[in-house]
Amino acid sequence: xxxTAAGTEPDASGRITPHELQLATRNHGLPLEALRHExxxxxxxxxxxxxxxxxxxxxxxxxxVTGCVERELALTLDDLRARPKVTIPxxxxxxxxxxxxxxxRPISQPWLxxxxxxxxxxxxxxxxxxxxxxxxxxxxxxxxxxLDRGVEGGVEQQYARSLSVADALEGDALLAYELxxxxxxxxxxxxxxxxxxxxxxxxxVKWLAEVRAVEEPFDGYQMVTAYRLYRESAEREEGVxxxxxxPRALLVPPGIPDFLTRERLVAPGPCPLEGRAWSGRARxxxxxxxxxxxxxxxxxxxxxxGPYAWRAWRFDGWVAEPGxxxxxxxxxxxxxxxxxxxxxxxxxxxxxxxVQQVVVHVRPGD
Amino acid sequence: xxxTAAGTEPDASGRITPHELQLATRNHGLPLEALRHExxxxxxxxxxxxxxxxxxxxxxxxxxVTGCVERELALTLDDLRARPKVTIPxxxxxxxxxxxxxxxRPISQPWLxxxxxxxxxxxxxxxxxxxxxxxxxxxxxxxxxxLDRGVEGGVEQQYARSLSVADALEGDALLAYELxxxxxxxxxxxxxxxxxxxxxxxxxVKWLAEVRAVEEPFDGYQMVTAYRLYRESAEREEGVxxxxxxPRALLVPPGIPDFLTRERLVAPGPCPLEGRAWSGRARxxxxxxxxxxxxxxxxxxxxxxGPYAWRAWRFDGWVAEPGxxxxxxxxxxxxxxxxxxxxxxxxxxxxxxxVQQVVVHVRPGD
Numbered sequence: 001x002x003x004t005a006a007g008t009e010p011d012a013s014g015r016i017t018p019h020e021l022q023l024a025t026r027n028h029g030l031p032l033e034a035l036r037h038e039x040x041x042x043x044x045x046x047x048x049x050x051x052x053x054x055x056x057x058x059x060x061x062x063x064x065v066t067g068c069v070e071r072e073l074a075l076t077l078d079d080l081r082a083r084p085k086v087t088i089p090x091x092x093x094x095x096x097x098x099x100x101x102x103x104x105r106p107i108s109q110p111w112l113x114x115x116x117x118x119x120x121x122x123x124x125x126x127x128x129x130x131x132x133x134x135x136x137x138x139x140x141x142x143x144x145x146x147l148d149r150g151v152e153g154g155v156e157q158q159y160a161r162s163l164s165v166a167d168a169l170e171g172d173a174l175l176a177y178e179l180x181x182x183x184x185x186x187x188x189x190x191x192x193x194x195x196x197x198x199x200x201x202x203x204x205v206k207w208l209a210e211v212r213a214v215e216e217p218f219d220g221y222q223m224v225t226a227y228r229l230y231r232e233s234a235e236r237e238e239g240v241x242x243x244x245x246x247p248r249a250l251l252v253p254p255g256i257p258d259f260l261t262r263e264r265l266v267a268p269g270p271c272p273l274e275g276r277a278w279s280g281r282a283r284x285x286x287x288x289x290x291x292x293x294x295x296x297x298x299x300x301x302x303x304x305x306g307p308y309a310w311r312a313w314r315f316d317g318w319v320a321e322p323g324x325x326x327x328x329x330x331x332x333x334x335x336x337x338x339x340x341x342x343x344x345x346x347x348x349x350x351x352x353x354x355v356q357q358v359v360v361h362v363r364p365g366d
Numbered sequence: 367x368x369x370t371a372a373g374t375e376p377d378a379s380g381r382i383t384p385h386e387l388q389l390a391t392r393n394h395g396l397p398l399e400a401l402r403h404e405x406x407x408x409x410x411x412x413x414x415x416x417x418x419x420x421x422x423x424x425x426x427x428x429x430x431v432t433g434c435v436e437r438e439l440a441l442t443l444d445d446l447r448a449r450p451k452v453t454i455p456x457x458x459x460x461x462x463x464x465x466x467x468x469x470x471r472p473i474s475q476p477w478l479x480x481x482x483x484x485x486x487x488x489x490x491x492x493x494x495x496x497x498x499x500x501x502x503x504x505x506x507x508x509x510x511x512x513l514d515r516g517v518e519g520g521v522e523q524q525y526a527r528s529l530s531v532a533d534a535l536e537g538d539a540l541l542a543y544e545l546x547x548x549x550x551x552x553x554x555x556x557x558x559x560x561x562x563x564x565x566x567x568x569x570x571v572k573w574l575a576e577v578r579a580v581e582e583p584f585d586g587y588q589m590v591t592a593y594r595l596y597r598e599s600a601e602r603e604e605g606v607x608x609x610x611x612x613p614r615a616l617l618v619p620p621g622i623p624d625f626l627t628r629e630r631l632v633a634p635g636p637c638p639l640e641g642r643a644w645s646g647r648a649r650x651x652x653x654x655x656x657x658x659x660x661x662x663x664x665x666x667x668x669x670x671x672g673p674y675a676w677r678a679w680r681f682d683g684w685v686a687e688p689g690x691x692x693x694x695x696x697x698x699x700x701x702x703x704x705x706x707x708x709x710x711x712x713x714x715x716x717x718x719x720x721v722q723q724v725v726v727h728v729r730p731g732d
Contacts, residue, residue, distance in 0.1 A: 008626060015381035021390065021466060022628045024382075025478055028394030031553070033418040043409035043551050044419075051623050052399040053410075100387060108626070112391055152625040185409050187397070257417050259518040260374060260474070262388045 008153075010104035010347070020100075020110045029114030035252045035276050038118070038305050038312070039089060042185055045117030046201075048094050048109055050159050051150025053186050054207050061191055063129075063175070067143075067213040070134030077191050080124050080177055087122040088172060088197065089309040091278045095200035095227060095242045098343065098352030106349035113250060113356050116278075118309050119188075121195045122178030127169040130211070135165060139213035142168045143220070144194050147207040155221045161205050162218035163196065172197050172308070175208065197308035198244050198280035200351070202227050230347040245280030246353040247339060249287045249313065249331035253358045264360040271320040273299070275329060276310035282334035287313040290328040290355075299329070320362040327358045374519075376470035376713070386466075386476045395480025401618045401642050404484070404671050404678070405455060408551055411483030412567075414460050414475055416525055417516025419552050420573050427557055429495075429541070433509075433579040436500030443557050446490050446543055453488040454538060454563065455675040457644045461566035461593060461608045464709065464718030472715035479616060479722050482644075484675050485554075487561045488544030493535040496577070501531060505579035508534045509586070510560050513573040521587045527571055528584035529562065538563050538674070541574065563674035564610050564646035566717070568593050596713040611646030612719040613705060615653045615679065615697035619724045630726040637686040639665070641695060642676035648700035653679040656694040656721075665695070686728040693724045 011017065016024070027048045034044040058077065065073040094115035099106055101113070109115075130142070145160040163173070174195040177184060184190040189206030196203045202222065217223075228239030251273050255266035277284045284304075288296035302312030318327075330339040343354040377383065382390070393414045400410040424443065431439040460481035465472055467479070496508070511526040529539070540561040543550060550556040555572030562569045568588065583589075594605030617639050621632035643650045650670075654662035668678030684693075696705040709720040 013381060015379060015383060016387050016390075017381060019626050019628070021382050021476060022478060023626075024387065024390035025395045025476070025480055026397050026628075028413075029391045031392050031415060031419055033421075034552070036421060037552075041551050041553070043411075043413070043553050045409075047394075047409070049397060050625055052619075053397055055399075055402060100391075110387060110391070112388065114391055149622045150625055151622065151631055156622075156631070185407050186400070186403075187407070187409050253418075256515045256517065256522075259416055259516055260385050260389075262385070262392075265517055265522070 008107045010106050012104035016100070016110055017107065020107060023109045027109055029111060030117050032114060032250065032253055035250055039120055039180060040117040042180055045119055046092070046094060046115040047187055048115065048201065049187065050152070051148045054147040054149070056147060056191060056207060058191055063192055063208060064210045065129065065133040066210060068136040068139035068215060069213050070136065071132070073129070073133050075129070077177060080175065080192065083124045083128065085122055086125055086174060087120055087178070088174065089118055089120045089306040090195055090197045091116065091118045091308065091310045092201045092204060093245050093248070093278070095202050095350045098354060099349030101354065102343060102345055102349050102352065106347060108349065116250070118305070119179050120181065121174055121176040122181070123174045123176035123192070123195070126173040126175055126194070129175060130169060135169070135213050138215050139165055140216065141165065141214050141218050143212045143214055143218045144205040144208060145210045145212070146205045147209050152221060153225060157221050159205065159222060160218070160220045161203055161222050162220070163203070165213070200242055200245055200280070202242070227350065229350055232347060234347060242350045245278065246351055247277065247279035247281070247284065247331040247333040247337055248353045249275055249277035249329040249339070250356050251275035251327065251329045251358060255360060264358065266320050266360045266362045268320050268322050268362050268365045270316070271318050272314060272316050273318055273327065274312065274314040277313055277331035278310035279331065279333035279337070281337060284311045284331055285334050286332040288330050289315040289318070291318055292325050296330065320360070322362050322364045325360050325362065327360060328355045330355045374473045376472050378470035382466070382476055383473065386473060389475045393475055395477060396483050398480060398616065398619055401616055405486055405546060406483040408546055411485055412458070412460060412481040413553055414481065414567065415553065416518070417514045420513040420515070422513060422557060422573060424557055429558055429574060430576045431495065431499040432576060434502040434505035434581060435579050436502065437498070439495070439499050441495070443543060446541065446558065449490045449494065451488055452491055452540060453486055453544070454540065455484055455486045455672040456561055456563045457482065457484045457674065457676045458567045458570060459611050459614070459644070461568050461716045464720060465715030467720065468709060468711055468715050468718065472713060474715065482616070484671070485545045486547065487540055487542040488547070489540045489542035489558070489561070492539040492541055492560070495541060496535060501535070501579050504581050505531055506582065507531065507580050507584050509578045509580055509584045510571040510574060511576045511578070512571045513575050518587060519591060523587050525571065525588060526584070526586045527569055527588050528586070529569070531579070566608055566611055566646070568608070593716065595716055598713060600713060608716045611644065612717055613643065613645035613647070613650065613697040613699040613703055614719045615641055615643035615695040615705070616722050617641035617693065617695045617724060621726060630724065632686050632726045632728045634686050634688050634728050634731045636682070637684050639681040639684055639693065641679055643679055643697035644676040645697065645699035645703070647703060650677045650697055651700050652698040654696050655681040655684070657684055658691050662696065686726070688728050688730045691726050691728065693726060694721045696721045
């Protein structure tokens, strides 16, 4: 394979390589105007597929629960559907969101700000299934393995991520077989995926095949190599695991777009701004809006469809004056964490939450 | 607006500009492994949104039929649903598919080969609705206008395209309110879109608001400026309108992918290849497969879900030998038209159908 030859060194050209383009044409973000939907319609939710969407033989498929458990299980989709169902709205964000705005730019899926979406996920709590299996006291982690196979960083693998037993069983983690009231679409993990509210998207293992209880920390590629924050070198640093989503607010770009630049054309006068904000660490306590170099001004917070989903916000204080302006917004959560104007750089471009900027051109007045 | 300042001149760097990246993160192609589905699941069908997905007030919405007709109409969604419904599987392809493989590269949505999908569209034949309105004999074209507004090439506009009265009424053009058995998703044109089998995707006007019968050829931006084939200059040439899809075959990339390069890792030995092929001009009469510099070899043609949808094909003649190979496929239709290895260039990058090439690395044998 030529992954190494192709190079994954950060790129300072400001332009996107052919490999990044291939990823950008397959994967996709939320069209920002879709922030107007409290629940994201299927097909507008962001999507990152590491390898290929696997072909699943639903007749043969069963979720296996294995390892340090009292009783190994093999559960068909009918078995899972026969259990009490829980549905929860959950906001997902890709850990690499914002990567393509870094300089130099880490080479991977080149997200700008749009790798987000909120779905209503329906399924069975992880803790209910694991209670039936009986997790042994010596178990330290649960390893969730999907059916998707590929090569990454030279390592051939099935996609797999682990959680501590506490993170998997004490929260509201779900084994989901429905999205927005319908069976999971293939691209979102049919027949079953893990949903871990509050964590970045890579945690939500799609096309789930096995949950294995293990005694030692899982050292799979996606845990010890891929999803870590490194300052400079993945070889010389241990890195910090990427886990819960940092706070972020996005606004629905007002007015109408230019096809190519996506810059906005807006009528002069009062122009309400609205959007959504989320954090995987604590509830959203504030959203502020800024116009050009003006002060940050507080937006009004609205409802959220559930404790793990984004919160609506609205700002009625902008009177659009003719000329070109830059709108920005930022969220703060109950821990006091907010969003920087300039992103701290990290080697793989994870957990970026620099403020969104939207360029608007306000028409001349009458 | 800075569209002109940003420049839309073709780019010879081989790298993608920030404006193209913004389009590539919003819009998306078909993940090629989804070619295995005869009907593309919602969310994997390609999607090109010129401006924004508009917010539609379904209480207020009605399709207006206006202009050179005996009776102007205003039809609600309930009115349309009360009529006899037709459902047809139709393959859509974006007219700009393949654009990013051209050198120099026309600056717009940077598709590689994946801007395709097949949906089952349900709705009311255009001819049935227009029969009720009574198109006047003097009418020459029907203009279909959507609710999406934006600026393109410096021109503020609602998206609109026209068809000759014959093309609109004599074929199987549909006013579609369903996709794959469900109401249209917002991103595919809710509440109603035009579907014109065989034509490139820009014809299928989304978020349809009005059908207007006119006496003179419609001179809207999307007819006289955007969707035309120009050799060198849109100012000095009249250009040729982009209409029906040229033949194209795509293959499901075999084996498993490398995350970054999307190159494939394949086991040695017999390796069946399969895919889909379509043409908007005539039925598919042949698909050929080529390995490296070998001869083109005929694939077996399979079923197609309907006369306007892609046709399955399969090739069992490849025995994968260790090493790196390039797989290619090409389609031929009943007019004798096929696919070139090297694309004839045109200014805006439309109607490209150069053969797909897939790089595979076959593992060493035992």
